[in-house]
Ligand SMILES: Nc1ncnc2c1ncn2[C@@H]1O[C@H](COP(=O)(O)OP(=O)(O)O)[C@@H](O)[C@H]1O
């Protein structure tokens with residue numbers, strides 16, 4: 001315990017996610033072509049590219065965790081059409097609401113943010129586990145993250161557990177009939193296809209495991225103190 005996840009790592013997470021989406025865009029399109037309208041790859045590509053563009057802007061000054069996540073949410077909500085944009089937006093917005101106005105967070109805080117994000121998606125989309133949506137990848141990952149945090153695992157081990165849970169959840173969507181989203185119009189014909197949103201959500205966890213687990217050496221508490229100087233207070237957006 002005590003290991004920190006820094007703002008720089010969270011930014012790297014988003015950049016890594018964007019590059020994963022870019023490399024898997026064709027697969028996401030193909031999955032959505034089978035049970036939706038073939039736009040999930042393009043939707044996610046546009047949203048993640050915009051996030052990277054905004055973060056690269058010298059005017060971008062979201063220098064605490066909560067403010068960064070809120071900016072990500074707003075970028076997704078205003079740039080991504082379809083169901084997924086507002087749903088991912090809800091994830092980041094709710095995570096921002098419980099996120100810290102600090103430049104580093106603990107694993108417990110990350111788990112709290114992911115739980116809030118899950119609740120945000122559910123409040124907006126009303127999907128439950130087993131409805132063949134992104135929830136099927138996210139919920140098991142959140143539960144794994146919470147369990148790992150409780151057991152005092154390292155950030156790296158916790159995120160690997162969450163990644164693995166998300167992967168299983170994503171794979172489980174193949175056998176499911178959809179109860180939410182476009183795929184629900186297909187009834188039993190959706191069975192046999194992996195859900196595109198669960199797949200993009202898996203990449204979010206995969207990217208997190210790649211970027212947030214690396215030890216940065218400093219204990220979170222020390223960094224937190226440094227981050228709570230007045231200069232780091234989040235500014236209104
Ligand atoms: N109500 C919902 N709750 C959670 N996820 C949903 C919901 N509706 C759709 N999704 C997710 O969104 C994905 C489709 O996203 P996308 O293709 O970008 O939007 P659209 O369905 O509007 O074309 C689905 O694969 C599913 O995972």
Ligand SMILES: [Mg+2]
Pocket residue numbers: 032036037038039040082182
């Ligand atoms: Mg679609």
